[in-house]
Amino acid sequence: MRNFRCALVFAACLLAGGARAITTNDIQLWTGSGTNHAALVIEWNSPVVFNLTSVPAPIANKTLVWGYQFNGTATGTQLLRAILASDHRLYGIINDTYGTFVVGLGYNLDGSGAFGVTDGSATYTAATFTNGFLLDPNLNVDAAVPLNRGDLYWSGYYGPNWNVWNEMGDIGGFASSPERGTNQFWDPATYSHGQWENSAEGLDQLPVTDGSWIGFSVGAAGYDANTNDPATAAYNLEEQAPPSPVGNYVAYVCDTNDFAVQIVGTNGVATTAPYNNPAAILGRPTLTFVDYYDGGITNRTSIIDDPYWKSPSGQDVITEISAGGEVTLAMGRKVYHDPNNPYGIDLIVFGNSFFSVSGITGDVSDATDLDTAQLGSGLFGHATTVSVSPDGTNWYAFSNTPALFPDGAYRWDYPNHSWTEELLNANKPVDPAVYLTDFAGQTVATGLEQFAGSAGGTGYSLAASGFPWIQFVRAQPGPNTYTVIDAIAAVNPVVEGDALALSPADLAAGTTNLVFQSPANRTQTLISINFHSISNTARVSTVRLTDFSSLAPVPGHVLYACQATVRPITVATNLTLLADVGLSVGTNYNGTGGDLRVLQWIGTNWTSPPISYDQASRQVWVAGLTNLSAFVVAQVSAPALSMQMNAQGARFDFVPFAGFSYTLQRSTNLVTWNAVATVTAQSEQVLTITDEAPPAVAAFYRLLVNP
Numbered sequence: 001m002r003n004f005r006c007a008l009v010f011a012a013c014l015l016a017g018g019a020r021a022i023t024t025n026d027i028q029l030w031t032g033s034g035t036n037h038a039a040l041v042i043e044w045n046s047p048v049v050f051n052l053t054s055v056p057a058p059i060a061n062k063t064l065v066w067g068y069q070f071n072g073t074a075t076g077t078q079l080l081r082a083i084l085a086s087d088h089r090l091y092g093i094i095n096d097t098y099g100t101f102v103v104g105l106g107y108n109l110d111g112s113g114a115f116g117v118t119d120g121s122a123t124y125t126a127a128t129f130t131n132g133f134l135l136d137p138n139l140n141v142d143a144a145v146p147l148n149r150g151d152l153y154w155s156g157y158y159g160p161n162w163n164v165w166n167e168m169g170d171i172g173g174f175a176s177s178p179e180r181g182t183n184q185f186w187d188p189a190t191y192s193h194g195q196w197e198n199s200a201e202g203l204d205q206l207p208v209t210d211g212s213w214i215g216f217s218v219g220a221a222g223y224d225a226n227t228n229d230p231a232t233a234a235y236n237l238e239e240q241a242p243p244s245p246v247g248n249y250v251a252y253v254c255d256t257n258d259f260a261v262q263i264v265g266t267n268g269v270a271t272t273a274p275y276n277n278p279a280a281i282l283g284r285p286t287l288t289f290v291d292y293y294d295g296g297i298t299n300r301t302s303i304i305d306d307p308y309w310k311s312p313s314g315q316d317v318i319t320e321i322s323a324g325g326e327v328t329l330a331m332g333r334k335v336y337h338d339p340n341n342p343y344g345i346d347l348i349v350f351g352n353s354f355f356s357v358s359g360i361t362g363d364v365s366d367a368t369d370l371d372t373a374q375l376g377s378g379l380f381g382h383a384t385t386v387s388v389s390p391d392g393t394n395w396y397a398f399s400n401t402p403a404l405f406p407d408g409a410y411r412w413d414y415p416n417h418s419w420t421e422e423l424l425n426a427n428k429p430v431d432p433a434v435y436l437t438d439f440a441g442q443t444v445a446t447g448l449e450q451f452a453g454s455a456g457g458t459g460y461s462l463a464a465s466g467f468p469w470i471q472f473v474r475a476q477p478g479p480n481t482y483t484v485i486d487a488i489a490a491v492n493p494v495v496e497g498d499a500l501a502l503s504p505a506d507l508a509a510g511t512t513n514l515v516f517q518s519p520a521n522r523t524q525t526l527i528s529i530n531f532h533s534i535s536n537t538a539r540v541s542t543v544r545l546t547d548f549s550s551l552a553p554v555p556g557h558v559l560y561a562c563q564a565t566v567r568p569i570t571v572a573t574n575l576t577l578l579a580d581v582g583l584s585v586g587t588n589y590n591g592t593g594g595d596l597r598v599l600q601w602i603g604t605n606w607t608s609p610p611i612s613y614d615q616a617s618r619q620v621w622v623a624g625l626t627n628l629s630a631f632v633v634a635q636v637s638a639p640a641l642s643m644q645m646n647a648q649g650a651r652f653d654f655v656p657f658a659g660f661s662y663t664l665q666r667s668t669n670l671v672t673w674n675a676v677a678t679v680t681a682q683s684e685q686v687l688t689i690t691d692e693a694p695p696a697v698a699a700f701y702r703l704l705v706n707p
Contacts, residue, residue: 022244023176025544026497027067028519031086034071036210037520040083041065041177042090042105042217043242044152049221051229053142053159058152058218063242064107065177066090067520068208076100076164076199076206076214084132088254091115091126092133093141093155100203102162103141104134104155105216108148109421112287114313116147117155123147142222150421159222164199164206165215165241168192172209176546180241185220188236196241215242254284257332258427260488264392264472268325270482274310275320278327281475285350285426285455285487286317287409294363300419303406303456304373304444305364306352306380307486318352318486326476328392331490334469335388337462340493340515340525342500345429345459347388349475350486351404353381355439355447366419370412370444377440379403383478384485386460388470396465400478405435407456407486412445424451427492429459433505433537442570449569452501452539457489495519496526496562499541501569504534516542518584527562528582528619529628534566535576541565545630552605555657556597556634559586564628578626582619583633589618595637598622601630639703649692652701656681663704664689670700 024037042065044058066083068074077100084092093104108115116125119140125147128134141155156162167174174195181194191198196215199206206214220238263278270276286307291299301307307317321327337346356376360368381403389395411422430451435458439447462470477483494500496516506512512531518524527542545561548554554561560583568575583598593613598620599606612621620633642653656662661680665673676691691701 022065023544023546024067025519025546027065028495028497029087030067030069030520031082032069034069036070036072038068038070038074038079038172038208038210038212038214039065039177040068040079041213041215041242042107043215044105044107044154045218045240047160047218047221048238049160051159051224052222053156055142055144055155055159058154059150060152062152063244069520070208074208076201076203076208079208079214080203081131081133087132088113088256090132091129093117093139093144094133094135095137095141095157096135097137099205102164102203102216103157104144104153105162106146107152109150109152110148110287112148112312114148115151117144117153118147119144154218156219156222160219161222162216163219163239163241164203165193165196165217166199166206167211167213168195168197170197170200170207172211174211174213177244178213178215178241180243184240186239186241188239193239193241198239217242254423254426256283258490258492259283259332260329260473261332262330264328264330266325266327268322269327270320270322272320274316275318275484277316278319280316280319281327281329281485281487283487285407285409285457285489286311287423288312289317291363291365294365297365299364299366301407301409302370302444303355303408303447304357304368304375306354306406308352318484320482320484321475321477322482323477323480325482326474327485328472328474329488331471331473331488333490334471335462335490336469337467338491338493340517340522341491342429342494342514343432343459343506343511344461344463345432346462346491347386347460347470347473348426348429348457348489348491349384349386349404349460349473350407350426350455350457350489351381351384352484352486353379353404353406355379355406355444357444368444369417370448371414371417373444375439375442375444375447377438379406381406382483383481384458384483385476385478387474387476388460388462388465388467389472389474390467390470392472395474396467398460398464401458402478404483405430405456405458408448408451409455411453412448414445424455425453425498426455426457426487426489428454428494428498429491430454430456431501431503431506432459432509432511433503434501436505446570449539450501450537452499459491493517493522495522496542496544499539501537502531502534502540503537507531507534514540524584524587525582525617525619526560526584527564529564530580530582532578532580533576536573537569538566538575538577539569545632551601551630553657554599554606554632554634555660556636559589559596559633559635560584561630561632563630566628576626577628578624579628580621580623581625581628581631582614582617582621583631585613585618585620585633589635591635593620595635596620597634597636599632599634600625603629606632636705639705641701641703643701649690650694650699650701651688651690652703653686653688654703655684656687657684661706662687662689663706664691665702665704666691666694667700667702668695668697673702676701
């Protein structure tokens with residue numbers, strides 16, 4: 001066992017699952033730039049008493065969170081406006097008669113962009129919102145309803161309105177979302193609710209510093225001067241700060257720059273509406289569409305229900321390119337050949353392909369139960385040739401794809417046999433091995449499980465092109481046929497908290513390394529898993545570990561911790577694997593690795609495997625693992641010894657770490673060292689070791705720590 005000359009400082013941190021406060025590392029959607037981090041938490045909840053309002057209750061109690069990066073200081077207004085402008089699904093209504101006052105907040109759950117509000121007299125569509133907010137003091141927010149009745153929404157002025165909260169003390173410094181404690185409602189004497197306190201400042205004056213949190217929740221009731229009205233008690237006593245989001249944050253948010261944004265040229269596009277509009281390719285893949293041949297109902301895009309006709313708002317959703325034709329598009333950003341992209345894929349093309357299905361009654365629709373519907377062996381799609389270019393002049397053409405792979409828009413809820421409003425990731429490629437899978441006989445739900453959260457489509461790697469990046473894409477039909485294109489997407493690296501699929505076929509093809517980046521900085525690798533073998537197709541997931549309360553105490557100063565999980569997707573059997581794991585040491589570590597150790601949880605205690613440190617990548621590596629679990633990167637630092645002479649001899653005091661053995665050694669020549677005493681610390685209280693017979697001549701002492 002390796003010895004360290006060190007003292008240990010415990011740092012607590014936690015994992016998802018159960019109730020816990022979400023941290024800034026968990027937040028997926030960030031806007032702004034800078035070294036400071038703040039967060040916005042919004043809870044759509046129902047008032048206790050509906051007085052002075054006709055606004056219907058939000059369709060669900062749901063809490064979402066967004067992140068804001070900045071330098072120096074900011075205000076609550078700057079934070080809110082920046083986030084409204086960055087997330088096209090979030091919209092707000094502001095009254096600025098007496099400063100910035102939020103009277104309405106909505107969230108477009110289906111991502112269609114077809115949001116808006118009406119009070120029965122005036123109607124405001126998404127086009128009338130500027131950078132996500134509507135400034136109109138004439139709207140009757142106590143009677144307003146969302147145009148899209150599936151949106152999260154509440155508004156109020158005289159009726160129950162939006163309460164504004166901030167972290168206790170209003171000075172920032174919170175790495176995690178403030179907890180509202182165990183009391184159901186706030187303390188009206190202190191205006192606080194756990195670690196939240198009711199904001200004493202308006203948004204224009206509310207300071208935002210590093211670690212600030214701003215929360216919004218719907219008031220319990222509207223103000224009523226009648227003291228006998230039940231609303232008065234609710235207004236005075238029953239206010240609630242937003243709860244910790246506990247993972248209900250936005251997992252995937254569309255960035256329009258990740259998709260095609262401009263038509264550069266067209267030739268041979270179909271002449272029949274609604275498939276003759278090349279602009280239908282721009283933007284994200286289709287989420288929902290009107291099923292023209294099934295009574296005009298609205299369906300979600302899925303691998304058995306391909307998009308066609310129009311969107312519910314009447315927009316064209318797909319483009320048909322005739323034989324010999326082509327469409328050339330510009331992407332919203334440079335698409336890089338990034339080694340951190342999953343499976344080496346950099347670009348995804350979406351068509352309107354679909355799988356055949358059996359075991360259902362009637363036509364496929366959103367009512368089809370994917371847990372019982374079975375996939376057939378037939379894949380229906382269109383042959384497509386994709387070409388890429390950095391400058392629109394020099395092109396590389398990929399081999400013709402016989403049929404673009406099917407795609408989907410939303411996650412399916414297996415236990416409840418229903419769709420969710422959680423979007424699949426259109427910028428995460430499906431595992432290429434899935435393209436070769438025979439899905440016949442599997443349920444649709446099982447087939448979707450192999451997507452591991454990806455929206456599907458066909459992926460392309462820029463490696464063969466020789467281009468380090470591209471910004472132009474051309475789509476053409478295969479020989480003597482036509483093709484249909486829905487969207488083109490750039491790939492983003494997968495972040496910690498997400499999952500990827502991996503199979504033996506991937507390893508055979510040379511794809512062995514999976515990487516998970518920091519959600520706040522996608523250039524920073526937090527976890528690398530390099531597989532040497534895996535017995536079956538598996539889902540590899542990761543999540544930040546920040547609470548060790550259910551595990552043994554962690555020795556050392558925690559630099560990074562995570563939970564890595566591998567489980568079979570389609571085969572109910574034991575999974576075997578062999579892998580090396582690389583873990584980040586964080587951005588503040590400046591050592592050479594000698595004071596680092598990795599702990600792995602083995603079910604009952606931590607074990608400390610041999611490690612190597614790659615200073616270039618700032619990762620600690622553990623080789624030859626046959627299982628994945630919780631991992632901790634700990635720094636073991638030198639103890640601070642305090643010495644004094646007394647009648648009993650030389651006394652040494654230091655702060656130990658529980659469970660460590662400490663050996664005090666003495667030397668008179670710095671060559672030969674003798675043990676004075678060895679003790680094992682039972683707690684983290686100050687520990688004393690005494691040399692009862694120190695030599696008359698000068699002596700040197702050192703402390704050996706054996707973890």
